[in-house]
Amino acid sequence: MTIFHEIYGAYYRITARLLRRGRMTRQDITDAIAQDGFRDSMLFLPQKLIPQPDGSDWGLLHETADGTFEPVTKHLPEHPLTLLQRRWLRAKLADPKIRLFLTDEQYDALEAALAETPPLFRPDQFRCPDQFADGDCMTDPKYRAVFRIALHALRNGTAILLAYRTAHGAVQRHCCLPVAMEYSQKNDKFRLYCRRIRRGKLTGSTVFNLGRIISIRMLRETPENAQTRARFFESLRCAEPVTVRVTDERSGLARFLMEFAAYEKHTERDTETGSCTVQIWYNRSDETELLIQLLSFGPVLEILSPPDFRQKAAERVAAQYALLFPE
Amino acid sequence: MAGFSELVKTFEKTKSYIRDFFICGFRTRGDFQQKSSRTYDDERRRAESWLGGALRFDDSVRGRQIFLSVDSSRIYENPLYQMYAAKSFTSNDIRLHFLLLDLLADGAARSLNAVMELLVTEYGVEFDPQTVRGKLREYADEGLLIAEKRSNAMFYRLAETEPVLRLHENPALAEAVRFFAADDAFGVIGAEMLREAGLQNDIFLRKHNYIVHTLEDSILPELLSAMEQKSTVTLRAYSARFDTDDREGKRFEAVPMQIIGSLQTGRRYLAAFIPAEDSFHSFRLDYLGEIRQGAVFPDYDRITEKYQALSRRVFGVSFGSLQGGNDAEPLRLTIRANPETEQFILRRLEREKRCGVLTQECAGHYTLVFDVIDPNEIMHWAKTLIGRIVSVEGGTAMLRERFADDIRRMQAMYGGAKHDDLS
Numbered sequence: 001m002t003i004f005h006e007i008y009g010a011y012y013r014i015t016a017r018l019l020r021r022g023r024m025t026r027q028d029i030t031d032a033i034a035q036d037g038f039r040d041s042m043l044f045l046p047q048k049l050i051p052q053p054d055g056s057d058w059g060l061l062h063e064t065a066d067g068t069f070e071p072v073t074k075h076l077p078e079h080p081l082t083l084l085q086r087r088w089l090r091a092k093l094a095d096p097k098i099r100l101f102l103t104d105e106q107y108d109a110l111e112a113a114l115a116e117t118p119p120l121f122r123p124d125q126f127r128c129p130d131q132f133a134d135g136d137c138m139t140d141p142k143y144r145a146v147f148r149i150a151l152h153a154l155r156n157g158t159a160i161l162l163a164y165r166t167a168h169g170a171v172q173r174h175c176c177l178p179v180a181m182e183y184s185q186k187n188d189k190f191r192l193y194c195r196r197i198r199r200g201k202l203t204g205s206t207v208f209n210l211g212r213i214i215s216i217r218m219l220r221e222t223p224e225n226a227q228t229r230a231r232f233f234e235s236l237r238c239a240e241p242v243t244v245r246v247t248d249e250r251s252g253l254a255r256f257l258m259e260f261a262a263y264e265k266h267t268e269r270d271t272e273t274g275s276c277t278v279q280i281w282y283n284r285s286d287e288t289e290l291l292i293q294l295l296s297f298g299p300v301l302e303i304l305s306p307p308d309f310r311q312k313a314a315e316r317v318a319a320q321y322a323l324l325f326p327e
Numbered sequence: 328m329a330g331f332s333e334l335v336k337t338f339e340k341t342k343s344y345i346r347d348f349f350i351c352g353f354r355t356r357g358d359f360q361q362k363s364s365r366t367y368d369d370e371r372r373r374a375e376s377w378l379g380g381a382l383r384f385d386d387s388v389r390g391r392q393i394f395l396s397v398d399s400s401r402i403y404e405n406p407l408y409q410m411y412a413a414k415s416f417t418s419n420d421i422r423l424h425f426l427l428l429d430l431l432a433d434g435a436a437r438s439l440n441a442v443m444e445l446l447v448t449e450y451g452v453e454f455d456p457q458t459v460r461g462k463l464r465e466y467a468d469e470g471l472l473i474a475e476k477r478s479n480a481m482f483y484r485l486a487e488t489e490p491v492l493r494l495h496e497n498p499a500l501a502e503a504v505r506f507f508a509a510d511d512a513f514g515v516i517g518a519e520m521l522r523e524a525g526l527q528n529d530i531f532l533r534k535h536n537y538i539v540h541t542l543e544d545s546i547l548p549e550l551l552s553a554m555e556q557k558s559t560v561t562l563r564a565y566s567a568r569f570d571t572d573d574r575e576g577k578r579f580e581a582v583p584m585q586i587i588g589s590l591q592t593g594r595r596y597l598a599a600f601i602p603a604e605d606s607f608h609s610f611r612l613d614y615l616g617e618i619r620q621g622a623v624f625p626d627y628d629r630i631t632e633k634y635q636a637l638s639r640r641v642f643g644v645s646f647g648s649l650q651g652g653n654d655a656e657p658l659r660l661t662i663r664a665n666p667e668t669e670q671f672i673l674r675r676l677e678r679e680k681r682c683g684v685l686t687q688e689c690a691g692h693y694t695l696v697f698d699v700i701d702p703n704e705i706m707h708w709a710k711t712l713i714g715r716i717v718s719v720e721g722g723t724a725m726l727r728e729r730f731a732d733d734i735r736r737m738q739a740m741y742g743g744a745k746h747d748d749l750s
Contacts, residue, residue, distance in 0.1 A: 001468060001469060001470070001548070002469075002548075003411065003513075003515070003516070003544055003545060003548060004338045004411055004414050004545055005414055005469065006414040006415070006416035006420060006421070006424075007424065007469065007471070008411060008412060008414075008519045009334070009412050009413065009414050009416070010409075010412040010413065011334070011416075011421070012421065012424065013412070013522060013523070015421065015425065016425075019425060038333050038376040038377050038379075038409065038413070039375060039376040039377075039379055040333045040372070040376040041333065041376075044332070044333060048418075056418075058418050058421050058422050059418075059422050059452065060421070060422060060425055072426075072450055073425055073426065073429040074429055074432075074449075075429050075432035077425055077428055077429065078428075078432075079428055079471055079485075080470070080471060080485060080486040080487060080488040081470070081486075081488045081492055081520075082469050082470045082471060083468075083469060083470025084469070084470070084516060085470075085516055085519075085520055086470060086492070088513055088516040088517065089492065091513075092503070092507055095507070097506070097507075098503050098507075100503075101499050101500070101502050101503035101506070102499050102500070102503065103499070106491075106497075106499050106500075109491045110491055110492070110500065113489040113491050113492055114492070120513060120516075120548070120551070121512070121513075121547075121551045122555075124585075125551055125554055125585060125586060126512065126585070126586045126587075126588065127585050127586070127587050127588075127638075128587075128588050128589070128590050129587065129589070129641070129642065129643055129644070129681055130589055130590050130591045130643070130679070130681070130708070131590055132678040132679060133677065133678045133679075133680075134674070134677070134678040151502065151530070154530050155502075155530065167671075180530060180531070180532050181530055181531050181532070182400070182531075182532040182533070182534050183506070183531065183532075183533055183534070184533070184534035184535050185511065185533070185535060185590055186534070186535040186590035186591065187534070187535075191534075193532075233401060251567075254567060255592065257350050257351055258350060258592060258593045258594055259591065259592045259593050261349065261350055261399075261537055261538075261539055261593055262398075262399045262400065262535060262536050262537055262538075262593070263398060263399075264397065264398035264401075267351075281398065283400075292711040292712075292713075293591075293711065295710055295711065295713045295737075296707050296708065296710040296711045296713075297707075297710075298710055298733040298736075298737060299733050299736035299737050299740060302740050302741075310741070313741060314741035314742060315714070316713050316714035317713060317714070317734070317737045317738055317740075317741045318738065318741070319714040319715075320713045320714045320715075320716060320734050320737075320738075321734055321735070321737075321738040323663070323714075323715075323716060323717055324716070324718075324731060324734050325731075325734075325735075
C-alpha cells in the first residue's frame with residue numbers, strides 16, 4: 001500500500017478517461033491530455049496512446065478504418081477504491097468535522113461499510129499544541145444545522161438571511177450571498193464568506209464566524225452574481241503589501257520563510273548581507289494577526305513599510321520598552 | 328531533452344527541490360551546489376511542468392529566481408498534489424493495469440493461468456507469467472483485487488466498492504471529501520478520489536494552510552505504521568539550516584511516538600524515543616529521509632507512558648536536553664490588559680496559553696505560569712504580546728537577558744515611537 005503509486009498518476013487518469021469515451025479522434029486524445037496532463041505531457045503522451053508502426057505505444061487503442069481510435073478493452077475502466085483510500089476514509093470517520101456533512105444514519109452506513117478496514121491513522125497520533133482552545137463545537141446539533149444550510153446555500157448559489165451575534169454581544173440580521181466556506185485548523189473554526197445584499201443588489205463583502213450564527217434560512221430571491229467570488233477576494237486584499245527585512249540570525253530566515261509560507265509573497269536576497277527583503281500580501285481583516293506574527297520574530301525582522309504599518313509596530317515596541325525599562 | 332521525463336521513479340529526491348522552490352523563493356541554481364546543473368535543470372523543468380501557473384519566475388540581479396508565490400488561503404486544491412500524480416512506470420505496467428481490470432470486470436475470480444489465457448485470447452497479448460503474477464499480487468496489496476486461495480492456487484477477483492462509498496452515489500460523502508482533500512495530512516488521497524470521480528472542490532478554503540506539508544505524506548505511513556505496531560524505525564535526519572550542506576545526515580534508531588505540528592510556525596516534527604540515548608527527541612519531518620520500520624520495541628508501553636507524562640510539560644515540541652535532570656525554573660509572564668476594555672486580550676490568553684496557568688495578579692495584570700521543560704519555546708509566542716509584557720521572571724537567566732536585549736534592539740530599530748492604547 002503506497003501513496004506514491006502510478007495508479008494515482010496523471011497518465012493513468014488520462015488513459016482511463018479516453019478508454020471510457022469509446023471511439024475517439026486524434027483531437028480528442030490531445031484535448032484530454034491538454035485538460036488533465038502536466039504542462040509537458042503533450043510531448044510524451046500522444047505517441048504512447050496512439051498506435052505506432054514500431055509498436056512502441058502502450059497497445060491500449062487500435063486504429064479503425066475511418067482513422068479514429070477505439071479501446072482494446074471491453075468494459076468501462078472503473079476501479080474500486082484502493083486500500084489506501086478506504087483506510088483514509090476510515091480514519092476520517094474519527095474526525096468530528098465529518099458529522100457536519102453527514103446525518104447520523106449516513107455516518108452509521110459508512111461506519112458499517114468500513115468496519116473491517118483499519119484506519120490509516122488515529123487522531124492521537126497527531127498533536128497540534130498551538131491549536132486554540134476555543135474552537136467550534138462541531139458535534140453540536142445547532143451548529144450542524146447552521147452548517148448544513150450554509151453549505152446547501154453555497155452549493156446552490158442561494159441567498160440567505162441570518163441572525164448573527166457580534167463579538168460585542170449585539171444581534172444583527174444580514175441578508176447575503178455565501179461565496180465560500182473557510183476553515184482554520186489553528187482557530188478550529190469555520191467562517192462563511194459572503195457578499196452583502198441591499199435592495200436586491202450585491203453591495204459589499206463580509207465574513208461570519210459560523211459559531212456565532214444564531215439562525216439562518218434560505219431566501220427565494222437571489223441577485224445576479226457573476227464574478228462574485230473574485231470581487232469578494234479583491235475587496236479583502238490589502239492595498240499595499242507589507243515589506244520586511246529578515247536576517248539569518250538565529251536561523252531567522254529559515255524560520256520566517258516556513259512560517260510565512262502560507263502567504264503570497266515575493267522574496268529577494270541581498271547577497272552582500274545575507275538578509276532577505278520580502279513583500280507580503282495579506283487580507284485587510286488579518287492585519288493585526290500579521291503584525292503580531294511579525295513582531296514575534298524580534299530584532300531578526302524589521303518592518304520597513306507601509307509607514308502606517310511600521311508605525312503600529314513601533315508603538316507596540318515603544319510601549320514594551322517603557323514597561324521593561326521605566327525611566 | 329534526450330532522456331528527460333516528466334515522471335519520476337522516487338519521490339524523496341524531487342521533493343527536496345520542490346520544498347526549496349516553494350519555501351526559499353530566492354534560491355538560484357548556484358545555491359544548489361551539491362547537485363549537478365543538469366539535475367537542477369531537470370528538476371526545475373519538472374516542477375514547472377507539474378505546477379504550471381503556481382510556479383513563477385522572476386529576473387533578479389543574481390540571475391534567474393524561482394519562487395512559488397501562492398496565497399494558500401485562496402486555493403481550492405493544493406498544487407503540490409501534482410507531484411503524487413507523477414510516478415513513473417513501464418509500458419507493461421500501464422497495459423497490464425487496464426487489461427487486468429478489464430478482464431476481471433465481471434467480478435469472477437480467476438487463477439493466474441486463466442488470466443494468462445484470457446490475455447492471449449481476448450486481447451492478443453502475451454506476458455511473462457512472473458510479470459502478471461507480480462502485478463496481481465501488487466494489486467491485491469493495493470486493495471484493487473481480492474486474492475483467495477483455492478486448493479493450491481491463488482484466485483483473483485476485482486474488489487467491490489460499496490455504493491455508500493462511491494462519491495457519485497453519496498453526495499454527502501463527496502462534499503466531505505471535498506473538504507478533507509485540503510487536510511494537512513493525506514489530503515492528497517481525497518483529492519485523488521475527487522479527480523477519479525471527475526469532481527473538484529469549489530467551495531472550501533483553508534486559512535493558515537501550509538500546503539508544503541503534503542510533501543511529508545510520503546514518509547508518514549511508515550511512521551504511523553511503526554507507532555501502530557509499537558516498532559522502532561531507522562531514520563536519517565538532515566540539518567535544516569540553509570548554510571549547511573548536509574548530504575550525509577545522521578542515522579538514528581528511534582521509537583516513533585507522535586507527529587507534532589505547529590499551526591503557527593508551519594513546522595512539523597516526529598517525536599520519538601531514542602533508545603541509545605534513553606531520551607526523547609523531535610525531528611523535523613521535512614528533513615527526514617530513508618525511513619525503515621524495524622522490530623517491535625519491547626518496552627513500548629512504558630516509554631509511551633513516560634512520553635505522555637513528559638508531554639504535559641512541553642509547550643511546543645522541545646523535550647530539552649535535561650530530561651530528568653535540572654529543569655529550568657517555571658517561567659512567569661505578567662501581561663497588562665484593561666479588564667473593562669480589553670477583554671479580547673484575556674480571551675487570547677485563555678485560548679493560547681496551552682499548559683500555562685493563568686491567574687489575575689492585580690487589577691489589569693495577569694500572570695501566566697509555565698512549568699515546562701524548555702521555556703525558550705514560549706518566547707516566540709510571548710513576543711506576539713509585545714507592548715503588554717510587564718515582566719518575565721523565572722525560566723533561565725539567558726532567556727530573560729535575551730528578551731530584554733531583543734526589546735532594546737527593537738526599540739533602537741523602530742526609533743522609540745510614542746505609544747497609545749494598543750488594539
